[in-house]
Amino acid sequence: MKRFNPSELETKWQKIWEDQSRYEVNEDSTKPKLYVSGMFPYPSASGLHSGHAFSYTIVDTIARFYRTHGYNVLNPMGWDTFGLPAENYAIKTGKAPAKVTVENIANFKRQFKRMGVSIDWSREINTSDPDYYKWTQWVFTEFFKQGLAYQKQSMQWWCPVDKTVLANEQVEGGKCWRCGNEVEKRSMKQWFFKITDYADDLLAEIPDLDWPEKIKTAQTNWIGRSEGAEITFVIDGQNEELTVFTTRPDTIFGATFMVIAPEHQLVNKLVNEDTKQVVENYVADALKKSEIDRMNEGKEKTGVFTGSHAINPATGEKIPIWVADYVLGGYGTGAVMAVPAHDERDLAFAEKFSLPVVNVIDGVKNDDGVIISEGTLQNSGAFDGTPTSDAREVIVAWLKEQGVGKSKITYKMRDWLISRQRYWGAPIPIIHCDEHGAVAVPEADLPVVLPEVKEYAPKGEGGSALAGVEDWVNTTCPECGKPAKRETDTMDGYACSSWYLLRYTDPNNAKQAWNPEKANYWAPLDYYVGGDHAVAHLLYVRFWSHVFKKMGLVDVREPVKKLVYHGYVNAEDGRKMSKSFGNVIDPLDIIDQGYGADTLRTYVLFMGPIELDSAWSSQGIGGVYRFLNRVWTLAQEYLGASPQEAGKQDDLEALRHKTIKKVTRDYHSLGFNTAIAALMEYVNELYKAKTTGFTSDWQIHIETLVQLLAPFAPHMTAELWQQLGHDGPLDTTEWPTWDDALTQASVITVAVQVNGKLRATIELSADSTQDDATTAAMTNENVQRFLDGKQPKKVVYVPGRLVNIVV
């Protein structure tokens, strides 16, 4: 009898799969297609971690399952290689990120192969490969032509010593993370993608997505649509106006003051001799504060009076204009009309600075003393008595007549800032010409190849390391041929990952980003597996796809049909795995320790439901190893047993049908943990049954077991399939079927309740009627005791499950 030797088996089968290019696919109109992918990894220097093992086991299990159902399965892999870790490593060591990346990819690929993943490696992509980012740049130029990519001044954290822009998370306590010097906010010209143009479209599709509610609501909230009005206030004694956005135009008669954000352009015009200094100090302070500082201050309101007043267009009254950081510069118009009687924040501000409160709604106060519910208007001139629900429209119409108001929809979502003053990214394909301004690099000149440099750190006043490469920066204008300069910013890595799912469908196309025919065969992605990026990436992919649809480059608008959002794999101690805790489990170690990839794969799926976080258990993985070992041993014992008598055990056959049904359904619903449990149960029963000897029907039991287990443990099952006498590959062997009629065992156990309490279980033949069951139940000794001679008032019978006798 051959012993179970995972390492030997896995080497053998991985080589066969690779030599035969077993998982390479092409468009095939005769078969249904299935496109499945994980969120492609950033190939770090440390290799695969347990999260990768989890994610890609899910992907691979789905891929393998569908192959047995006759699907043409696309399961690709690629590398999300641009990003900070490689650049920081380069800054520290001087080693070129491109070179390090190639090494890391090779390591990742080797490790993935050892997990037994069924990937079409001919479609491998790498976002930092010029053949790939050529098309990322092409998309940029297309967006630019459509006005979807544009430049705008925006506030950025800036370190005056390192002369670089910093991300929010690189500012610690107001200081630069590298040099420790105080940072400042600077207004700089940045590139944006106009995702806000698609806000409504992206929002509209959310309800129809087969995605977890959690992600759908996160996206809905992120887009943050609100309907309201813009109202213009005239500034008293000045030829200036202040426009606000409000969702409650009906409360305008209660607007007793105004508040503008510290960033507001009008701040300087509103101050006077007396207030100038105080306001300037406040604004400078506010701009220096990080988001975190603001959060730490809680909801405590701060602010200063500008010295100016506005005229409330409804009441005609003069109301003071304040500056306060609770009003955000980036939302709405950066200014609000404060209605303290009907807004908690405005009330808190009014109380702190003793500003008047006018209640304009007859309604119910909430716990904070504010009426936000509906009611009828009061103190509102001609509108008194109007229900608030009607008042919104009526008042906007009235303001509109006077030319000071209109309906307006506002979104929380801002345009996507995509420029990065960093080296390791796809160069933004723009040339700046004195005469023609920003000009897109023509398609024929793409890609704009990232030049080799010696120094990777950001340079100069807001430029990346590329700003130092003079012969690269200096070029000619595509429009007029005069000397011009290249854009030295690179693109956010999220740009590269916003279209890779389409590139997989046609990865080696040198003429186009993809051939629409190929994309339309595969798109949309049927399963997208990941455990990160609830909003950013998943919103950006949708955004690009919506644009591509409009451009006629794909037929489907939504790129991802089903999102499989799994939990984290935590360490054995329940904490996050981390080098500093010393609790990291390396999946390759697990394989090397002798458990093998089959055990690793089966274990990560057995830990619990995939959407939940789980904790690694080195005891638990032993249990899964034992299970696979039991399957192997059982098969070996069967194969070694001879001669085999003819024979058939009905109950075992019923269990086989039941198991096929249960396991198949679980695969479809991704309930892998319970599928594995059902297989364990089947194996346990087979162990009990084998004590009476193997008979001819065992061939079908072992084969069924092997087939049902194959997507989880592909190596071992491939080997057993061969040993069972099959020449063809198990991968594409048709999945076993079940017959509902045969899932019933000959004897069924029925629960008997008296007044809803369990009093006995009785064994009945499967074809028993309600009367048979009732009779059997009534004659049960223990049941009789509880009936105590009383006549049943009612008998409830659930076929095959229970009898409840009510007395």
Next chain:
RNA sequence: GCGCGGGUGGUGGAAUUGGUAGACACGAGGGACUUAAAAUCCCUUGGCCUCACGGCCGUGCGGGUUCAAGUCCCGCCCCGCGCACCA
């Protein structure tokens, strides 16, 4: 604060969507094999009471609906995650 999940044995988790709560696995205990150990195989394992047959209690807490509630309804408590002064 708002939104989304979730509270079931010593542990991870099952429960056909209202029908025998605790499948499966880990851990623990016992047994077989062995000179011994490992490996393997078998049995027991929610708590309490009982020699036993069996009984009582039990799915975060309090009510309710129902022949029947982990599951549905009402009111609370706790935990995790996401967003967070969005006017």
